Amino acid sequence: MRPQDILMPVPAGLCCKPGGFHIDPVRPVERAVITHGHSDHARPGHGAVLATQETLDMMRLRYGDNFAGSTQPIGYGEAIKLGDVTVKFHPAGHVLGSAQIAVACKDIRIVASGDYKDAPDPTCVPFEVVPCDVFITEATFGLPVFRHGDAADEVNKLLASVALFPERAHLVGAYSLGKAQRVIALLRAAGYDAPIYLHGAMEKITRYYQSRGVALGELRMVKGIKKADLAGTITLAPPSATSDVWTRRFPDPVTAFASGWMRVRARARQRGVELPLVISDHADWDGLTATIDATGAGEIWVTHGQEDALVHWCQAKGLAARPLDLVGYGDEDEGETPAAEDAEVSASGNTEA
Amino acid sequence: MNRFAELLDRLAYEPGRNNKLRLISNYFRATEDPDRGYALAALTGALSFKHAKPGLIRDLIADRTDPVLFALSYDYVGDLSETVALMWPKASLPLHNNPPPPPLADVVTTLRTLGKTELPKQLARWLDELDETGRWALLKLVTGAMRIGISARLAKTAAAALGDKDPHDIELMWPGLTPPYLDLFAWLEGRSEKPVNLDPAPFRPVMLAHAIEDTDFANLDAADFVAEWKWDGIRAQAVSGRDEHGHILTRLYSRSGEDITRSFPDLLPSLHLPGAIDGELLVLRDQRVQTFNVLQQRLNRKVVSPKLIKDYPIHLRVYDLLGEGDTDLRDLPFAERRARLEAFVKKLDDPRVDLSPTIAFDSWDALRSARADPASAGAGEAAEAVEGVMLKRRDALYLPGRPKGQWWKWKRDPHIIDAVLMYAQRGHGKRSSYYSDYTFGVWASGDNGEQLVPVGKAYFGFTDEELLQIDRFVRRNTTEKFGPVRHVVHEPDQGLVLEVAFEGLARSPRHKSGVAMRFPRISRLRWDKKPGEADRLETLERMLKSDISL
Numbered sequence: 007m008r009p010q011d012i013l014m015p016v017p018a019g020l021c022c023k024p025g026g027f028h029i030d031p032v033r034p035v036e037r038a039v040i041t042h043g044h045s046d047h048a049r050p051g052h053g054a055v056l057a058t059q060e061t062l063d064m065m066r067l068r069y070g071d072n073f074a075g076s077t078q079p080i081g082y083g084e085a086i087k088l089g090d091v092t093v094k095f096h097p098a099g100h101v102l103g104s105a106q107i108a109v110a111c112k113d114i115r116i117v118a119s120g121d122y123k124d125a126p127d128p129t130c131v132p133f134e135v136v137p138c139d140v141f142i143t144e145a146t147f148g149l150p151v152f153r154h155g156d157a158a159d160e161v162n163k164l165l166a167s168v169a170l171f172p173e174r175a176h177l178v179g180a181y182s183l184g185k186a187q188r189v190i191a192l193l194r195a196a197g198y199d200a201p202i203y204l205h206g207a208m209e210k211i212t213r214y215y216q217s218r219g220v221a222l223g224e225l226r227m228v229k230g231i232k233k234a235d236l237a238g239t240i241t242l243a244p245p246s247a248t249s250d251v252w253t254r255r256f257p258d259p260v261t262a263f264a265s266g267w268m269r270v271r272a273r274a275r276q277r278g279v280e281l282p283l284v285i286s287d288h289a290d291w292d293g294l295t296a297t298i299d300a301t302g303a304g305e306i307w308v309t310h311g312q313e314d315a316l317v318h319w320c321q322a323k324g325l326a327a328r329p330l331d332l333v334g335y336g337d338e339d340e341g342e343t344p345a346a347e348d349a350e351v352s353a354s355g356n357t358e359a
Numbered sequence: 360m361n362r363f364a365e366l367l368d369r370l371a372y373e374p375g376r377n378n379k380l381r382l383i384s385n386y387f388r389a390t391e392d393p394d395r396g397y398a399l400a401a402l403t404g405a406l407s408f409k410h411a412k413p414g415l416i417r418d419l420i421a422d423r424t425d426p427v428l429f430a431l432s433y434d435y436v437g438d439l440s441e442t443v444a445l446m447w448p449k450a451s452l453p454l455h456n457n458p459p460p461p462p463l464a465d466v467v468t469t470l471r472t473l474g475k476t477e478l479p480k481q482l483a484r485w486l487d488e489l490d491e492t493g494r495w496a497l498l499k500l501v502t503g504a505m506r507i508g509i510s511a512r513l514a515k516t517a518a519a520a521l522g523d524k525d526p527h528d529i530e531l532m533w534p535g536l537t538p539p540y541l542d543l544f545a546w547l548e549g550r551s552e553k554p555v556n557l558d559p560a561p562f563r564p565v566m567l568a569h570a571i572e573d574t575d576f577a578n579l580d581a582a583d584f585v586a587e588w589k590w591d592g593i594r595a596q597a598v599s600g601r602d603e604h605g606h607i608l609t610r611l612y613s614r615s616g617e618d619i620t621r622s623f624p625d626l627l628p629s630l631h632l633p634g635a636i637d638g639e640l641l642v643l644r645d646q647r648v649q650t651f652n653v654l655q656q657r658l659n660r661k662v663v664s665p666k667l668i669k670d671y672p673i674h675l676r677v678y679d680l681l682g683e684g685d686t687d688l689r690d691l692p693f694a695e696r697r698a699r700l701e702a703f704v705k706k707l708d709d710p711r712v713d714l715s716p717t718i719a720f721d722s723w724d725a726l727r728s729a730r731a732d733p734a735s736a737g738a739g740e741a742a743e744a745v746e747g748v749m750l751k752r753r754d755a756l757y758l759p760g761r762p763k764g765q766w767w768k769w770k771r772d773p774h775i776i777d778a779v780l781m782y783a784q785r786g787h788g789k790r791s792s793y794y795s796d797y798t799f800g801v802w803a804s805g806d807n808g809e810q811l812v813p814v815g816k817a818y819f820g821f822t823d824e825e826l827l828q829i830d831r832f833v834r835r836n837t838t839e840k841f842g843p844v845r846h847v848v849h850e851p852d853q854g855l856v857l858e859v860a861f862e863g864l865a866r867s868p869r870h871k872s873g874v875a876m877r878f879p880r881i882s883r884l885r886w887d888k889k890p891g892e893a894d895r896l897e898t899l900e901r902m903l904k905s906d907i908s909l
Contacts, residue, residue, distance in 0.1 A: 150424065151432045151445035269445065270436050271371055275508075276793065280372055315431045322425065331840070 041120025060103025099133030101184030145311035364496035383517035396539025440498030522547030559600035564759030820880025
């Protein structure tokens with residue numbers, strides 16, 4: 007049996023024929039196995055969904071109780087037999103509940119890693135290297151210009167700016183699921199213990215993180231707070247909101263954006279970002295290449311992002327590699343759709359970075 | 360060097376003009392000579408190095424990285440300096456005993472004087488020592504293209520603020536100054552007299568026009584204005600002066616002040632009287648003005664062959680006189696300068712230099728008709744090279760920049776078609792990573808029935824908001840990807856219709872469609888139309904035949 011007989015890309019996503027399921031399908035399917043809760047990977051309308059408890063909870067928060075016909079939670083390290091294959095979940099270190107999915111059939115093991123990072127993150131279980139024959143990797147930051155550095159240094163930059171401009175508000179654009187909570191946790195780790203303010207669109211998911219035991223300190227909703235009282239404070243908001251009329255409620259705001267894209271100046275400037283913070287929930291170039299090495303896989307399939315460069319790197323190392331050309335995933339960095347204050351976490355085809 | 364790097368870095372993220380000015384002025388105030396002078400030179404694009412060129416940087420990075428990875432990274436980042444700064448591999452040896460990065464003046468001097476063979480090693484050593492921001496700033500210096508949203512004008516304005524001077528004064532003396540501008544800073548700080556420009560044929564900063572809107576006419580009196588044809592050529596300033604030996608020295612400048620004398624040796628003998636002329640470079644054959652496409656053959660040539668000179672005879676059509684002999688005329692009203700110009704051209708008496716005629720009109724309506732039909736309003740056969748009319752206030756002094764209300768350009772209405780977005784490519788610079796270059800097509804009958812044929816490419820005309828919308832559309836409707844190019848869905852009932860405005864149309868065997876547009880831009884997004892309703896190639900072909908000055 008060849009690897010492509012076990013998993014193959016189809017318009018709906020990665021299809022496992024012998025197991026009778028799709029991984030992170032972009033169209034409604036009968037059985038879906040889902041890596042993590044971001045809306046481009048976890049979509050509503052499937053018959054049955056297999057995912058971690060956290061991922062299922064996030065889907066329920068976003069799409070309501072009837073987001074799938076039936077659901078089945080699975081823990082890290084747990085294996086389950088589906089058709090002719092065995093499926094096992096491993097931590098991906100991307101966001102709370104994110105998983106890599108190892109699909110084994112006969113003596114071949116393929117790992118679909120979803121989105122992942124090998125950098126430390128206080129809000130989720132660390133990434134685990136899973137030895138395999140075929141490794142399916144994302145390539146969001148698959149160019150050697152992307153080296154993310156230590157996120158703690160970036161948070162210190164933010165705190166230095168807050169100290170420098172006590173009369174201004176600091177607005178930090180961060181994706182609602184994962185990045186925002188990580189930035190808050192990093193601020194707490196750096197010793198910042200003042201209340202942190204949130205845009206309404208982030209409330210549910212952040213409260214959910216807290217309910218899962220992630221310590222985030224005192225959080226307040228920004229809605230209804232007087233303008234003058236926001237001087238010297240930090241507010242987290244979806245990236246699109248930081249360039250919206252919504253920002254008028256803040257005194258002379260400094261606009262920051264926490265994203266791996268901030269490594270490239272033009273990206274920061276395009277968004278009118280004054281304080282770029284290079285904090286990413288995806289592996290950077292060094293992370294991607296080190297992980298590929300560590301899995302020991304002889305064959306690499308590259309999904310969304312900068313596939314060409316990573317495929318080229320693999321081939322230069324003598325690894326069989328090919329892009330999967332899957333359409334519909336967090337392609338580059340299309341921002342979250344503007345979310346109105348107090349709106350539900352946006353449900354459209356967004357991505358984070 | 361560190362301070363200069365920090366300045367560039369902060370400027371790169373600062374959107375506000377006033378804050379930019381403040382940052383630069385503060386830097387000038389806090390930095391010693393000659394460092395600040397070299398910084399001013401860097402910001403105004405006045406530095407160039409004989410051996411330190413972008414090619415050298417490419418070679419350095421090529422030795423250290425995979426060429427394919429570099430090419431892909433460069434395509435993504437859209438800026439050579441930044442790509443190299445980000446990709447530069449960490450030095451293999453620890454750098455404990457290295458000296459701190461040298462002052463900017465030392466860097467500039469080294470870049471200027473070091474020989475071709477030693478330079479790469481020195482650059483690499485600096486790149487190893489500097490951090491990312493430092494590397495980026497150093498490479499910006501070498502490539503000369505700052506691209507951080509600072510115009511030369513802005514940098515000079517910031518310098519002027521140092522001594523509460525008028526930036527206009529700096530513009531006037533600028534051609535006579537050289538880095539590191541010790542005399543300029545001495546004057547700005549009140550330590551010495553104003554520097555004088557000793558160049559016998561200096562460039563004068565040009566005066567530019569505002570585009571006029573329909574609503575502007577209500578407040579304008581036709582009697583206050585002179586109208587001329589707006590020629591579709593290249594704006595040029597021709598300056599002749601006497602050097603210390605009394606010989607005539609002639610230079611041609613582009614509108615930005617770039618010396619383009621070498622490209623037009625055939626025009627120089629015609630400019631034998633001391634003076635400074637503002638005019639338009641055109642190619643004339645048998646007294647007939649050729650289109651811009653023809654003129655293009657003469658542009659950006661370093662070597663000008665006799666054949667080129669013969670086949671593309673260059674000509675200067677003049678419309679203003681800024682100086683005559685040693686007299687500066689810029690403080691005279693336009694009407695007076697025009698009279699002096701007419702006399703000057705008569706005295707020159709040269710077939711290669713002629714006067715741009717004025718258009719007789721007594722009301723805006725009369726001028727509107729002339730603009731709609733230049734051929735019968737006096738332009739005759741030259742109408743093909745007319746792209747509109749210019750309005751100049753009779754009493755306008757010659758002021759550098761784009762002073763309000765003095766000169767107006769009133770372009771002919773563009774031609775418009777509805778086309779379908781076919782391919783999109785990522786942009787560069789400010790728009791890197793956005794799909795901002797669009798190939799569009801119109802319908803034609805082909806072997807397989809109705810199909811879209813590409814007829815042009817446009818990468819501006821849309822607002823920032825529209826760019827986001829198109830970018831989103833492209834990402835969600837990609838059917839295939841080829842490196843940076845995406846095929847975007849284009850079926851009769853699926854796809855995006857773009858209203859494209861363009862200035863002219865020419866037959867082109869190089870294009871599959873057989874036509875080439877001049878100056879195409881996206882004028883509107885037609886979300887309301889289906890691709891099936893877009894225009895057909897026959898429409899363009901009809902435009903070609905109807906000869907509406909295309």
